[in-house]
Amino acid sequence: MTSTEANSRPSSPEANSRPSSPEAGRPTKQRLAVARIMDTFEGFRSAQEVHTLLATAGETVGLATVYRALQRMAEAGEVDTLRTEEGELTYRRCSTTHHHHLVCRACGATVEIEGPAVERWAQTVSHEHGYVDVSHTLEIFGTCADCARVSTGGR
Amino acid sequence: MTSTEANSRPSSPEANSRPSSPEAGRPTKQRLAVARIMDTFEGFRSAQEVHTLLATAGETVGLATVYRALQRMAEAGEVDTLRTEEGELTYRRCSTTHHHHLVCRACGATVEIEGPAVERWAQTVSHEHGYVDVSHTLEIFGTCADCARVSTGGR
DNA sequence: GATGAAATGAGAATCGTTGTCAACTTGGCT
DNA sequence: AGCCAAGTTGACAACGATTCTCATTTCATC
Secondary structure (H helix, E strand, C coil): CCCCCCCCCCCCCCCCCCCCCCCCCCCCHHHHHHHHHCCCCCCCEEHHHHHHHHHHCCCCCCHHHHHHHHHHHHHCCCEEEEECCCCCEEEEECCCCCCEEEEECCCCCEEEECCHHHHHHHHHHHHHCCCEEEEEEEEEEEECHHHHHHHCCCC | CCCCCCCCCCCCCCCCCCCCCCCCCCCCHHHHHHHHHCCCCCCCEEHHHHHHHHHHCCCCCCHHHHHHHHHHHHHCCCEEEEECCCCCEEEEECCCCCCEEEEECCCCCEEEECCHHHHHHHHHHHHHCCCEEEEEEEEEEEECHHHHHHHCCCC
């Protein structure tokens, strides 16, 4: 502590420091580790999987911290989220433009797809019904060529 | 498809002499109660809400039973499921034809919508990428006219 | 009516996710 | 260079939705 209060410069409580990035947060070691590991894989991974991946890579980051980091990155648009059919949230680094995914049920291979027509259609239909502030979720699930080839012999 | 086809028949083979309904199950009082209450409302309701609704209606059905009944009805195509943005599963009785929903974030009002063009587009895009056995989820969220009117003064 | 499989219900058990809070960093400022 | 305040972290508790367990009850059939 500063022994007694410095009478000369009480220092303004706030308003003097300018956050370099309004909602950026700090680039801590843990966040950087999470951000880095997100570049090392292709498909969508759950927070827990990311946590395990980090541990395997030698980076020890708390599970709660991984959740928080991914959450923040998702809000910032740095990663995309996808809710699996079982309800689990998964994350993946991807482009910031609005798009959807074509995911293989078997191996998880993902293809980013765009559908301007769909976007427009969603807007139009919504407005026709008086809805505003519209957003939508669209995910396509299927079996990719490779997995389909393998499964043909099964059963 | 939540499915859970993990476990088969735990009991002994037991030759089914004459299955009146292969996968129908029995029309018990509880299931009938759940089926009946599903006709009394419009939007999507979670299993817990349905359970409360039943209790309010004087029908006492265990929560687990409500879950099981809704699950079964969903598999049978008698009700439609929708995963909310928070990840909670909700159910609603609706037509068996494939369609999507336009849901109000505020009041839950739902409009069933169809988009043949979207269906075709999804198929086409998927096939272009070599995917087969394709399905998709598409939900549109927005604020309905009524709620939008109210919120204009709020906040 | 007896019988056995299916179904129910109450609560425990899971599991993903979030909250709590003390200890620790970080950045800014003196 | 060093200190303070605020932002972060991590371990674990808390939570909420859903599923599982299993003793008891109900249904359809004999």
